[in-house]
Amino acid sequence: MNGNFYERFILDRTPAENAKFNPYYPLIGSGLDDPLIVNGKEFVNLASNNYLGLATDKRVKEAVIKAVEKYGTSLCGTPIATGYADLYRNVEQRVAKYLELEDAILLPSCYQANNGIFSALATKDDVILVDHYAHSSLVEGVRSAGCKVRPFLHNNIESIEKILSRCTDYKTIFVVTESVFSTEGSIAPFKEIVNICKKYKAIPVIDDSHGIGVIGKNGSGILSHFDIENFEGIYLTSLGKAFANAGGVIAGKKSLIDYLRYYCPHLIYSTALTPATLAGIDEVLNIVETEFTQLSEKMIRYRNIIRNGAKSGGFHLADGGAPITSIVAGNTHETFLLAKQLYENGILSTPFVYPSVPKNEGKIRLIAGANLLEESVIKAAETIREIGATR
Amino acid sequence: MSFREKIIELVKENLENKEVSVTGESLLEDDLGFDSFATVMLINSIEDEFGINIDVDSVKDTLSVNDIIKKLSENHPEIVARK
Numbered sequence: 001m002n003g004n005f006y007e008r009f010i011l012d013r014t015p016a017e018n019a020k021f022n023p024y025y026p027l028i029g030s031g032l033d034d035p036l037i038v039n040g041k042e043f044v045n046l047a048s049n050n051y052l053g054l055a056t057d058k059r060v061k062e063a064v065i066k067a068v069e070k071y072g073t074s075l076c077g078t079p080i081a082t083g084y085a086d087l088y089r090n091v092e093q094r095v096a097k098y099l100e101l102e103d104a105i106l107l108p109s110c111y112q113a114n115n116g117i118f119s120a121l122a123t124k125d126d127v128i129l130v131d132h133y134a135h136s137s138l139v140e141g142v143r144s145a146g147c148k149v150r151p152f153l154h155n156n157i158e159s160i161e162k163i164l165s166r167c168t169d170y171k172t173i174f175v176v177t178e179s180v181f182s183t184e185g186s187i188a189p190f191k192e193i194v195n196i197c198k199k200y201k202a203i204p205v206i207d208d209s210h211g212i213g214v215i216g217k218n219g220s221g222i223l224s225h226f227d228i229e230n231f232e233g234i235y236l237t238s239l240g241k242a243f244a245n246a247g248g249v250i251a252g253k254k255s256l257i258d259y260l261r262y263y264c265p266h267l268i269y270s271t272a273l274t275p276a277t278l279a280g281i282d283e284v285l286n287i288v289e290t291e292f293t294q295l296s297e298k299m300i301r302y303r304n305i306i307r308n309g310a311k312s313g314g315f316h317l318a319d320g321g322a323p324i325t326s327i328v329a330g331n332t333h334e335t336f337l338l339a340k341q342l343y344e345n346g347i348l349s350t351p352f353v354y355p356s357v358p359k360n361e362g363k364i365r366l367i368a369g370a371n372l373l374e375e376s377v378i379k380a381a382e383t384i385r386e387i388g389a390t391r
Numbered sequence: 392m393s394f395r396e397k398i399i400e401l402v403k404e405n406l407e408n409k410e411v412s413v414t415g416e417s418l419l420e421d422d423l424g425f426d427s428f429a430t431v432m433l434i435n436s437i438e439d440e441f442g443i444n445i446d447v448d449s450v451k452d453t454l455s456v457n458d459i460i461k462k463l464s465e466n467h468p469e470i471v472a473r474k
Contacts, residue, residue, distance in 0.1 A: 036403055132428050139428075148436055150426040166439050185442065358407070358424045 012241060015353070016044070019336035021343065031056040034372045038348055044287045044380045046306065046347040048243035048367040049182075051323060052288070052295045053371025060244065060283045067279030069190075074274050078147035079105075080261070083272025091278045094285050096251055098220050099212075101235055104251035104279075105260055108139025109269045110209050110238035111137040113248030116266025117205070117234060118145040118174075120326055121256075125171040128180050129153065129202070131178065131188070136356075137160035138207055154181075157192050164200040173202035179211035179222035181363055183352045183363050187215070191226040199234065213242025213284075214299075219292045245280040247273045295370045297325045302377045309381025313388020318363060325366040335362030345383045394471045398460050401440060405432040415457040437463070441470040 002042060007240035026047075032055045035042035054230070067087065077083040088106065096104040107113045112255050114137035130142050133154045134189055142149050148170070154160035160175060167173050175197050177188045197204040208221040214369060216224030221240065223231055232315045239247040242295035249265075250260060260267065288295075303323040310317060310327055318326035329335040332353040339351040342364070350365040357363055366384075394401070395415065397461055402413050402423070419425040425433075434445050442469055455458050463469050 132432065149430050149431070153405070153432070163435070223436075339414060358426060359420065360424070 009234075009272045011210075013267060014144065015332045015336055017335055019340055020146060020338055023336060023339040023343070026348060026388070032369070032371070034376050035346075036348060041346070042344075043346050044372065045347045045348050045374045046342075046380060047350045048369060049210070050244060050368060051242040051297075051299055051367060051368040052219070052244070052284075052292075053369040054242075054244040054284050054287060054295075054370055056371065057244070057283075057287065059287065060280050063180035063279045063283035064276045067275040069179055073276070074273055075076050078268055078270060078274045079270060080268045081357050085272075085275060085278070085293075086274060087275055087282070088223060091281050093292040094282065095239075097237060098218070098285060098289070099223065099224075099249075099251050100220070100229075100246075101231060101251040101374035102254040104249050105257055105264070105267055106239075106273055107248040107250065107264075107267050107351065108273060110240070110248035112266040112270065113142060113250050114138045114207060115141040116264045117236065117250055117260075118142050119266075120237060120260060120264040121234075122147050123171065125314065126166050126174065127172075128174045128176055128361055129160060129167075133181055134178060134384070135207060135209075138178070142174075142176060149314050155186060155188050157189060157196060160193065161200075163198065163200060167202075167280070169199070172202065175202045176205040177207070179206055179208040179225075180214065180322040180324070181320075182324065183230075183357050183365060184326045187320040187321045187325030188222075188317070189224075190222050192381040194226075194228055194231070194233065204231075205236065206233065207236045209236075209238035209241055210322060210324070212237045212239075213288060213292075214296075219288045219296065220261075232376035239281050241351050243284050245277050245284065247281065249275060253339035266309045299372040302370070302372060302374075305377050305381045306368050306384065309383075309385040310388060313385040314390045314391070315384075323367065325368075327364040327366070329362045329364050331360045332362055335364065338364050341387050342384070345387065346382060394464075395460055397440065398437070398463070399456060401436045402433060402456055405436055409429060415455070417456050417458065418454055419456065419459075420454070423427060428466075441467070443467050443470060450454075 005058045021046055029037035030103050032048050034048045036045035073081045092104050118141040124147050127148040129150050129152050131150045180187055194204050211221040213219040235251040237243050237249045307325045316328040329338045335351045335353050339349055344347045353362045399413050418424055438445055450462050
């Protein structure tokens with residue numbers, strides 16, 4: 001009996017064996033510094049979502065240490081019980097104000113936010129429209145709701161409107177997408193999506209995980225990027241990317257957020273974010289509110305250096321307005337081989353293969369955080385160019 | 392437009408890459424890059440077009456556009472006659 005059970009779960013190692021390289025679970029032996037230590041060797045880190053380079057910022061680390069000294073490592077409770085420290089409430093309020101939304105709650109991860117929101121709010125009488133290329137966390141979230149799910153073509157307003165025009169028999173219609181699609185760096189036409197939602201009385205839901213700290217005024221994300229005021233929808237984001245900490249956010253109208261404080265199981269049955277994380281987020285807010293412009297300029301300059309290197313090397317790049325360079329690498333084997341070549345030349349990248357991306361459309365994602373030395377970025381761009389030119 | 396042509400048109404409508412050519416022999420996954428969501432989009436489009444409900448399980452093992460046409464013809468003969 002037990003033998004049969006375990007035989008069902010055998011990892012397919014073929015792609016890694018064929019490439020003689022496994023790009024996943026690299027063993028990191030340092031903070032996200034420049035250089036980054038991977039498997040004991042020095043690398044230029046183009047793999048992390050540390051857009052603003054704040055994960056090892058001295059001020060953030062000091063704030064975290066102070067919080068641990070005051071509160072300890074954990075409040076060992078869910079937010080509804082003993083996890084709701086004054087620090088927690090302060091960060092909730094600051095995040096909401098930063099986003100220019102009425103209220104916010106903080107969850108242990110954006111995956112939980114994206115899962116929890118739909119199971120808490122959607123019913124079998126509702127319909128959820130979701131972008132074809134939405135992140136796994138959103139897809140799992142909408143599927144868990146148990147209502148009709150209607151995917152639409154990626155970033156395609158016509159596709160959304162065609163479906164909306166047929167959604168006449170549902171109690172509530174949700175339209176779900178991401179702000180910045182992380183495998184390619186494209187930005188959703190969210191202003192148009194919000195407008196079309198108004199026309200059809202639908203609720204827009206946006207995951208801004210790769211937008212917060214990256215686009216908009218002071219890095220406050222997609223709503224600011226498109227000057228969307230009085231947002232009538234639901235805002236989700238991660239605090240583990242540009243915000244260099246951990247946690248997920250659900251933000252929006254105060255009445256809805258208050259409801260979720262008592263009815264979102266992913267919040268009320270999860271141990272609260274630790275004081276260290278909350279203090280880290282608090283300090284990142286201090287930094288972005290005053291220094292975002294300089295950090296952003298550096299991030300965009302680095303993106304352009306890497307992008308120009310890849311273009312000069314003849315690589316085909318995915319379109320995108322975000323500070324992400326995405327090389328279209330081919331099938332799984334070709335994607336693994338390119339990641340291997342970069343790795344062997346001291347560059348850590350993020351490869352995406354099917355089913356994270358469409359079949360035979362593997363991508364290598366490169367993000368140059370603002371903490372990197374310019375000389376490292378220039379050297380990495382030249383290496384990428386050389387690899388491309390010799391392929 | 393015949394029933395077959397209509398299905399091929401709906402398949403095209405639900406492709407992200409409009410440059411891919413579609414025939415009855417096209418394999419959904421290997422030739423057209425269909426994933427589970429693309430299949431759901433196609434089924435939804437067929438349901439909208441013909442006003443029917445399709446059991447997702449009935450088409451989940453289909454490999455090609457012709458397989459879809461065959462399954463629909465078997466399970467919903469009324470829509471073949473309509474077009």
